[in-house]
Amino acid sequence: MVRAAVLMRQGEPLEVRDIELGDPGPGQVRVRVAAAGVCHSDLSLANGTLALDMPAVLGHEGAGTVVSVGEGVDRVSVGDPVVLNWAPACRACWFCEQGEPWLCVHAEERATHPYARFTDGTPVYPGLGTGAFAEETIVPQQGVVPIPADFPLEQAAVLGCAVLTGNGAVHNTARVRAGQSVVVIGLGGIGLSVLQAARAAGAGPIIGVDVSGSKASLAAVHGATDFIVADDKTSKAIRGLTGGRGADHAFDCVGLPATIRASWGSSRRGGTVTVIGVGSRTSPVEFNALELYWFGRTLHGCVYGSSDPDVDVPRLLDEVAAGRVDLAALATDSTDLTGVNAAFEHFGQGGRTIVRF
The missing domain is CATH 3.40.50.720 (NAD(P)-binding Rossmann-like Domain)
Structure with missing residues (x-):
């Protein structure tokens, strides 16, 4: 069982519920989430500005550690720290072949398929394909970018979107x-x-x-x-x-x-x-x-950001090391899962609120 912040209906507060994830399937990775940023896109999903399948676990800006992998996964191993990529590119569609993976036509498909269940069997969807407002999540292996083992995961979370x-x-x-x-x-x-x-x-x-x-x-x-x-x-x-x-x-x-x-x-x-x-x-x-x-x-x-996370995350880590990007300064508040709704209410009053697990 995994605790998660779930959107049951748009326009209503998120509810902290237990969900069942199961084991990662072929090409999938299960990640223990260490931290997740509260992004305005999450609020846009919660209030109905953007459409999504529900019930859904929101959160798409996160970092954590790989706890298990499915068959055929060769991108990461158990124990690897990773940043979540909410728009993983297929590398085969027309846009990807034109060098524009941020416009991949398949990047958002994950969000339309259930990835977990409530204890009563009700299917649960991953918001923006990621489901980062949860203790653990399952994503395709293209949905994670490995980072150095000594990099602080709470800082790495904001790399994923902001x-x-x-x-x-x-x-x-x-x-x-x-x-x-x-x-x-x-x-x-x-x-x-x-x-x-x-x-x-x-x-x-x-x-x-x-x-x-x-x-x-x-x-x-x-x-x-x-x-x-x-x-x-x-x-x-x-x-x-x-x-x-x-x-x-x-x-x-x-x-x-x-x-x-x-x-x-x-x-x-x-x-x-x-x-x-x-x-x-x-x-x-x-x-x-x-x-x-x-x-x-x-x-x-x-x-x-017209970004390719596989290319730009390593570049940004170099920028952090050189002092040109300050990840710690972006996170002005922190909370746990129960504070996500309050973070929505306080948008505009600071930088990023980080959900810590």
Whole structure:
């Protein structure tokens, strides 16, 4: 039996329940979870912004230790520490063959198949294919990335989404260069990771924007040279800090129509806007035809930081060793399984909340 935080119905609190996992099947790995980050995507699943099969164990940003493996597993062995990869690539579809594994057409299939059961036999699904809000989980072997044995697992957890996404958005999607100006709207775990990556890239100025003025000191720790409390004059204030032009790069880490438009209005003519935040399909964003032509801006969507975890996790570990990425600073709060709902309620008040097991 394994304790897990389970979403029974969208719009209702998660329930801590016992689930039965069973043994890993062919090509599968069973992992004892040491820590899992509480990501806004988990809240989007819980509140109905994103669809999923239920009941489901949420949590997709985690790290732990392999406790058993199924037949044919050659990627890891029992006892190996690993980071969970919630979007494992098949390496064979058209997108994977084009070098875009973050767009793999099979990456999300795992979430549509039960992986556990309640004691009464009710099937349980893994949220985003991972089910990290549990003492243990079972994932395909492509869903784990081995890490060094001496690396702290509680720090490694945020690699699985916040850092791969935020750092990847800067280096892989937007390709920020030294000396370019950057604005980051929304300073949760991913936004703070974007700040760190922009600093490591040599960008400047780096402007953090959030609705909470209490984020100013946190933004500075992670690399912001300036901080703005979001209001209807945000874009004007950013232009004032960037020679009247607007930023070379704007990153939206929220996903609301208003923040996407603010990112658009904050970028310079010919600049780049990268949308990282996961929004709702019922929330349209409008642009008129003239502004699309006249401003010459590039608007990017950004899935998983355009990252390949097999390549980018080792790269990020090197960045950590070099002091350019600070994983410990991203985790501003911690809890146990019973505190996940409270973490949802307090989104926007800090960085990442880490569930410790």
